[in-house]
Amino acid sequence: MKVYDRLDRQYEKFAKEYQAAALRVLDSGWYILGKEGEQFEKEFASCVGGAYCVGLNSGLDALILAVRALGIGAGDEVIVPANTYIATVLGITANGATPVFVEPDEYYNIDADRIEAAITPKTRAIMVVHLYGQAANMSAIKAIADRHKLYVIEDCAQSHTADFCGKVSGTWGDVGCFSFYPTKNLGAFGDAGAVVVNDEALAEKFRALRNYGSRVKYYNEYAGVNSRLDEMQAALLRVKLSHLAELIDERRTLKEKYLQGIKNSAIILPKVREGAGHVWHLFVVRCERRNELHDFLEQRGIHTQIHYPVPPHLQKCYEYLGHKKGDFPIAEKFANEVLSLPFYNGMTDDEINFVINVVNEF
Ligand SMILES: *Cc1c(COP(=O)(O)O)cnc(C)c1O
Numbered sequence: 407m408k409v410y411d412r413l414d415r416q417y418e419k420f421a422k423e424y425q426a427a428a429l430r431v432l433d434s435g436w437y438i439l440g441k442e443g444e445q446f447e448k449e450f451a452s453c454v455g456g457a458y459c460v461g462l463n464s465g466l467d468a469l470i471l472a473v474r475a476l477g478i479g480a481g482d483e484v485i486v487p488a489n490t491y492i493a494t495v496l497g498i499t500a501n502g503a504t505p506v507f508v509e510p511d512e513y514y515n516i517d518a519d520r521i522e523a524a525i526t527p528k529t530r531a532i533m534v535v536h537l538y539g540q541a542a543n544m545s546a547i548k549a550i551a552d553r554h555k556l557y558v559i560e561d562c563a564q565s566h567t568a569d570f571c572g573k574v575s576g577t578w579g580d581v582g583c584f585s586f587y588p589t590k591n592l593g594a595f596g597d598a599g600a601v602v603v604n605d606e607a608l609a610e611k612f613r614a615l616r617n618y619g620s621r622v623k624y625y626n627e628y629a630g631v632n633s634r635l636d637e638m639q640a641a642l643l644r645v646k647l648s649h650l651a652e653l654i655d656e657r658r659t660l661k662e663k664y665l666q667g668i669k670n671s672a673i674i675l676p677k678v679r680e681g682a683g684h685v686w687h688l689f690v691v692r693c694e695r696r697n698e699l700h701d702f703l704e705q706r707g708i709h710t711q712i713h714y715p716v717p718p719h720l721q722k723c724y725e726y727l728g729h730k731k732g733d734f735p736i737a738e739k740f741a742n743e744v745l746s747l748p749f750y751n752g753m754t755d756d757e758i759n760f761v762i763n764v765v766n767e768f
Pocket of ligand 1: 561585597
């Protein structure tokens with residue numbers, strides 16, 4: 407048996423609906439900034455409980471434009487978890503601002519207790535990531551941000567509808583940044599992203615920024631970009647959004663099977679913080695002999711992934727920041743030990759039991 411993260415199962419489950427939506431767009435003769443996008447923005451904003459959603463090209467664009475829209479740039483510092491995907495950090499550096507890394511806690515999210523030590527007079531914002539689908543410790547983080555008058559930007563690329571104490575990720579801070587990359591819990595069939603905000607003027611700014619910086623055609627207020635969610639992706643996302651709750655429920659059933667079934671003292675299972683909602687974007691375990699575990703599974707037909715093997719502060723592109731190995735030992739340890747087991751909608755009992763048995767044999 408071969409087991410790997412696959413997207414065809416969730417497509418097949420709703421294939422008729424996706425096909426109808428795609429045909430509707432093709433037949434409409436209108437492909438960018440139209441009714442589907444507007445509807446999706448309304449539906450997604452209401453799903454997460456934010457006032458406004460602005461559809462964009464990607465999650466990275468959401469992060470870049472969030473930093474830009476808040477007026478953060480050269481000379482400014484933004485606090486960011488040391489344990490995250492590179493895109494989070496690119497959102498900061500693409501604007502000329504400086505990322506200031508903070509170690510993760512045992513839930514893989516930014517450790518709120520270490521944030522204040524990283525604040526300087528140049529700090530303008532805290533960029534939070536709700537990694538793997540679990541909301542970060544938002545009550546504590548929001549309190550710190552308020553005390554120091556800092557913006558909060560949330561990277562929700564992995565956390566669609568995950569909440570902390572009942573408040574959904576993406577609505578705690580000033581801007582919630584979402585990715586709809588195909589593998590995400592709410593994935594499109596190509597690149598797509600969005601921001602969610604509560605401030606109408608800020609929403610207007612994002613609408614201009616995504617469209618060359620223009621509100622009125624051919625009159626440009628900002629030096630903007632082209633980052634529009636197209637009608638095809640919006641229509642397909644509307645279908646998926648209508649099934650999102652059931653897709654997340656299925657992921658919760660699957661994670662429970664892993665949590666109950668995996669019994670191996672070499673493996674650390676994921677934990678959920680009190681008060682944190684988890685939408686289980688990934689099922690990430692830790693193992694000191696991670697590379698051996700990876701190879702062991704691979705040889706038996708189980709393809710796993712590493713999210714992520716090299717933390718941003720050790721990436722070649724950030725050499726100029728002057729960090730070295732050992733600067734963030736917890737993030738580095740995680741990078742050496744994490745392994746994402748196959749985990750996808752439509753995973754069968756046979757497939758998950760096979761993975762559980764092989765993991766227990768290790
Ligand atoms: C996927 C992801 C992004 C980037 O989203 P894209 O749509 O691929 O640009 C950003 N941050 C995190 C944490 C992600 O997982």
